[in-house]
Amino acid sequence: MKRLMRANLVAIALLSALVIGWAAARETCTAEEKKAEPRKAPAFTLEDVDGKKVNLSDFADKIVVLEWANPGCPIWLRVHKAGTFRTLAEKYKDKGVVWLAINSTHTSDREKNRKFAEAERLPYPYLDDRAGTVGKAYGAKTTPHMFVLDKNGRLAYAGAIDNDPSGRKEKPLNYVDQALTELLAGKAVSVPKTEPYGCSVKYAPLGDAVHVSPPRAFHPPTGCPTARTGRPAGAPACPGGMACARHSRSRGGLPRVTTA
Numbered sequence: 001m002k003r004l005m006r007a008n009l010v011a012i013a014l015l016s017a018l019v020i021g022w023a024a025a026r027e028t029c030t031a032e033e034k035k036a037e038p039r040k041a042p043a044f045t046l047e048d049v050d051g052k053k054v055n056l057s058d059f060a061d062k063i064v065v066l067e068w069a070n071p072g073c074p075i076w077l078r079v080h081k082a083g084t085f086r087t088l089a090e091k092y093k094d095k096g097v098v099w100l101a102i103n104s105t106h107t108s109d110r111e112k113n114r115k116f117a118e119a120e121r122l123p124y125p126y127l128d129d130r131a132g133t134v135g136k137a138y139g140a141k142t143t144p145h146m147f148v149l150d151k152n153g154r155l156a157y158a159g160a161i162d163n164d165p166s167g168r169k170e171k172p173l174n175y176v177d178q179a180l181t182e183l184l185a186g187k188a189v190s191v192p193k194t195e196p197y198g199c200s201v202k203y204a205p206l207g208d209a210v211h212v213s214p215p216r217a218f219h220p221p222t223g224c225p226t227a228r229t230g231r232p233a234g235a236p237a238c239p240g241g242m243a244c245a246r247h248s249r250s251r252g253g254l255p256r257v258t259t260a
Contacts, residue, residue: 039154039155040153040154040155041056041064041138041147041149041153041154041155042134042137042138043055043056043057044056044133044134044137046102046127046128046129046134047110047127047128048125048126048127048128049110049113049114049117049118049125049126049128050114051110054100054125054127056149056153059098060153061151062096062097062098062151063092063096063097063098063148063149063150063151063180063183063184064097064098064099064100064148064149065088065089065092065097065098065099065100065146065147065148065149065176065180066100066102066138066146066147066148066149067085067099067100067101067102067144067146067161068101068102068103068104068135068140068142068143068144068145068146068201069101069102069103069126069143069144070103070104070105070108070143070199070201070202071103071116072105072199072202073143073198073199074199075142075143075144075165075197075198075199076143076144076198076199078167079144079161079167080120082167084161084162084174085099085101085144085161086122086123088174088176088177088180089123089124090123091177092180092184093123095184097180097184098124099124100124100125100127101122101124101125101126101127102127102129102134102135102140103126103127103128103129103130104129104130104132104134104135104136104140104201104202104203105130105201105202106130106131106132106202106203106204106205107130107202108128108130109128109130110128113126113127113128130204131204132201132203132204135201135203136203138158139158140201141196141200141201142196142197142198142199142200142201143198143199143201144160144161144196144198145158145159145160145196145198145201146158146159146160146161146175146176146196148176148179148180148183148189150183151183156179156183156189156192157175157176157179157189157191157192157193158192158193158194158196159175159193159194159195159196160175160194160195160196160197161174161175161176162174162175162176163175163194165197175191175194178190178191179191179192
């Protein structure tokens with residue numbers, strides 16, 4: 001009996017030490033993540049609704065906003081119908097900010113995109129990424145999922161459009177608006193990453209999709225445990241430290257992104 005109690009005490013002590021160690025490592029890693037320099041955004045070339053090729057490199061020295069879109073997603077559609085994307089795009093257009101909407105839904109095509117863009121009179125390019133190459137290169141998880149690139153082509157912000165997933169707040173904090181204001185003022189983005197909300201991006205089923213490497217822009221430093229898995233960065237895990245069950249389509253030996 002005494003031996004069993006002693007063994008239990010030792011196990012509890014070891015578990016406590018592990019938890020304390022993980023928390024300390026996570027605190028250190030969080031500080032390191034905040035200090036880490038943003039990485040270059042993956043280059044890409046996609047076609048708009050008229051079949052014109054749009055290259056990210058065409059917008060060198062400009063701030064670029066990437067909006068992952070899907071008209072079939074009720075959450076994205078709610079934000080779109082509220083005029084949130086359009087208002088921001090028009091607000092910053094004369095300040096040299098480029099806005100690009102990207103549809104990575106595998107069942108979409110250029111004609112569907114064209115009809116939607118014309119019906120909604122979109123004031124910015126609407127790009128076809130049905131193969132999912134660009135979406136996976138950026139690690140786009142939801143519609144909407146927003147990315148802001150600074151004038152040097154680095155990822156300055158990634159995450160939700162705002163802090164209002166339910167759409168019920170009277171005065172939500174718009175993270176993209178905040179990031180753009182700070183970048184144009186020559187400041188670092190105070191909130192470089194948030195958790196996106198919305199419908200999952202409807203990539204092609206496993207076996208049909210074009211796989212690409214996940215982005216490295218916001219990965220924790222090597223050796224740091226990720227927030228949700230507890231694995232050190234570099235250990236087998238899915239993009240953004242999410243459970244692999246939720247991102248099984250992105251696993252495996254994936255080649256670098258190539259777009260056309």
